[in-house]
Amino acid sequence: MDRPPDLERLLQGDELLRSHESDILQRWRRYSDWEKRIADSEGGLSEFALGYRDWGIVQRPRGEVTVKEWVENGETVSLVGDFNNWDKSSHVCSRDQYSVFSLTIPPREDGTAAVPHGSQVKLWIRTKDGQEFYRLSPWTKYATQNMEESVDYRAVHWAPPTPYKWRYSRATRPPSLRIYEAHVGISSPEAKCASYRYFADEVLPRIKSLGYTCVELMAVMEHAYYGSFGYHVTNFFAVSSRYGTPDDFKYLVDTAHGLGLYVILDIVHSHAAKNVNDGLNQFDGTDGCYFHGGGKGEHALWDSRIFDFSKWEVLRFLFSNVRWYLDEYRVDGFRFDGVTAMLYLHRGIGTGFTGAYHEYFNMGVDLEALVYLMMMNRMLHDMYPDVITIAEDVSGMPALGRYVRSM
Structure with missing residues (x-):
């Protein structure tokens, strides 16, 4: 089979997509090729995402x-x-x-x-x-x-002799989402109160009492420059130590679940901080490794690095990063930040989107990054049926959030 099983349903749902059928097929075939290679070599996307256990x-x-x-x-x-x-x-x-x-x-x-x-x-x-x-x-x-x-x-090296003991099961997915977006660092007027445990004990009950069903946490992944508001990540698997330890963050998620609240994280895979001594930049002494070399690996406006989604070990790293937060911290989903910078080779710089479909289907699309998002969304919803995934895309690419079906 060289066509997606539900292609006709997609085209019937939006007739404007018919003139771009060849682009849609190209994306799906690239996706299918990657999925097959990973299945043959790693046992599937879910196994591929267990890299954090060994790496x-x-x-x-x-x-x-x-x-x-x-x-x-x-x-x-x-x-x-x-x-x-x-x-x-x-x-x-x-x-x-x-x-x-x-x-x-x-x-x-x-x-x-x-x-x-x-x-x-x-x-x-x-x-x-x-x-x-x-x-x-x-x-x-x-x-x-x-x-x-x-x-x-x-x-x-974080390996406490006594692991955190969870008090509550995961929350049940709410029938409707009312999301409260929050930043632990500015959750209190007093800096000494800006902590995971303060937020859990003092802020989460207020969020619940206001009728929200989900809390979205910004700036959890470690970042050296606080002025970036948490979006120039240096350590992707580390929760920010500004607000406490990994166990303190587990306490926050645990407390939220005890209140019946879903917890989703802003996750930043669109770019990374340029930091060398405490980040990924020039990790092996080159401007490549985890990133594209040269200008393709630079985000000119954000002064940050762009991942090379065509590399096997980069995909392992990013897939494992997402599963780490689901397995280790029991979060319930993600808002993928800055997706527009991933989807297009122009990174959204100096480009306005009118909604005309030729803006989404052309040679300016970063195909490997798009396929990464397709595979990630497929894996997450296969493994965790109640997971929430949100793409923060200002361009409005059609079918971006659609579940991808294999051959």
Whole structure:
């Protein structure tokens, strides 16, 4: 089958799409090709999205700590931290033909982890072209800032010996959505009250009492520059430490569910901060790796980097990022921010949209980014039938939110 099963239904629903049938077929075929490749190699989109279980610096149940990183331009990678006195020759990773670096660190003789909970950790990298530098793992689960040491955020190995104990089940999806958009950092006039736990105890009950059924949280993913309002993300798997720990954020979500509120997050996959020392930019010493190289990888107005959605490991990273928040923090959905910047090669800069369909079906569409959104929406709704997905797209691309059916 080389046509989507419900194509005719789509065209009947909007006859203006008929003149763009070839573009729709191109998108669907590219989607089908990616879905098949991922199914053949990874077991399917849902399995592909479990990368967070193995990638990065992971605490294992029996005290082992594993390291797995994709460093495209890497020659040598070591794990360093206060656990080994920052000795770059102490814990060196092995490298495979795909530039994936791996390491297993056995537990200590007493059975405790060699990398204790709360340790500061970094990757030391030597590149193929001879550069040497330190980087934070892209999969960092907790990042904190100590202004006495540096303005840069530092990665902290988060592996508490006693996991958070959930008090409530997930909330039941409300029959109608009344969404309260909120930012934890400005939820109180007093800075000392701007925390996940204050928000949970003091703000969520007010939201519930006003008749809202869902809270949408902005700026949860870690960001070094507070002036970006949370949309220049540096650490995609880390909830912002400004407002508390990962367990504190779980308490917020848990409390919301106890009140019967859905929780959705603003998630930023449209771009990333340019930060080098505490972000993804120049992770392997090049302007590529996770991003497009050259001008295609730059958002000129936002001064940020654009992901390369044609790369296998970039897709693994982003798919896993979304599933991480669903599995680890039990959130109920996402508002994908800045989708217009993903959909078009012009990133929406200097472009007005009148609603004419030729604006959405042309060579200016970033096909790989669009297909990524198609696959992501398919995976989310297959795995979590009650999930909420919202695309913040100012262009109004037709059929953007439509569920994609496989062959």
